[in-house]
Amino acid sequence: MLEENQSITIKGTKDGLTLFINDRGSFEDVMKELGDKLSEYNPKKDEPVVPMTVKLGDRYINERQKQQLRELIGGKNRFTIDFFDSNVIHRDEALTWKENSDVKVINRMVRSGQVLENVGDLLLIGDVNPGGRVVTTGNVFIMGNLFGIAHAGSNGDREAIIAASYMKPSQLRIADYISRAPDYETEGVYMECGLIDEGQDKIVIDRLQVLSHKRKGISGFERRILNG
Known part of the structure; x- marks a missing residue:
C-alpha cells in the first residue's frame, strides 16, 4: 500500500477513507508528511464529514499520539477518525485480553x-x-x-x-x-x-x-x- 520513501498513503473506500501509516518511520515524520498532504485540501464548510480508518501496521501509538492525529486530521478538514487498526497492543491491553x-x-x-x-x-x-x-x-x-x-x-x-x-x-x-x-x-x-x-x-x-x-x-x- 505504501510506496518507497512514503510515510503515509490515503485510499478511498466505499465507507470513507483509509489512512495507511508506514510503521518504520518516526511519528514526527508521519505527522509532518500528513500535515503537508492535508494542507493541499481546502474543503467547503457545507461538505459532509468523511470517516477515516487509520491503519498502523506494526506501529503502536499511545493515547497522546492518537489525539494528535485526531486534531490534525479533524481541525479545519472535514475528516473524523473512526478507528485505529494496529497489529500491536500495549502489554496491559494484552494482559487484559488474556x-x-x-x-x-x-x-x-x-x-x-x-x-x-x-x-x-x-x-x-x-x-x-x-x-x-x-x-x-x-x-x-x-x-x-x-x-x-x-x-x-x-x-x-x-x-x-x-x-x-x-x-x-x-x-x-x-x-x-x-x-x-x-x-x-x-x-x-x-x-x-x-x-x-x-x-x-x-x-x-x-x-x-x-x-x-x-x-x-x-x-x-x-x-x-x-x-x-
Missing part, C-alpha cells in the same frame, strides 16, 4: 451464601447448591448440578451462555436479562444451556448442541466440551 479470554478451571462446591466471581470464561467442576451464586464476565460451564444462581456476561455480554450437567437453577442471569420463571422442566434438565433468544427477548433453555449454530464464535474449548 484474562478475559482464558478459561478459569475451579474444582469446588459453591455452597449456600457463597459467591464465586470470575473474569472471563469459567469451568466449575462441582455443584452450585441452592443459595450459592456464580458470577463471571464470560460463559459459565458447570460440570455438576446447578441449583443456585448463575450469572454469565456480567459486564453486559449478551452472547454469553450458561451450561450445566444438570440444570435446575433458582435463577439464571445473562448480562441484564433475568430468568424469573422456570423455562426448564420442574425436575430439571441434563446437559443443556441457557442463552438469550433475541427474538423472544428472554433467556431460554436449549440443548448444548445448538450453540454451534446460535453462537458462531464458539471457541475450541467449548467445542471440546460439546463434542467430547
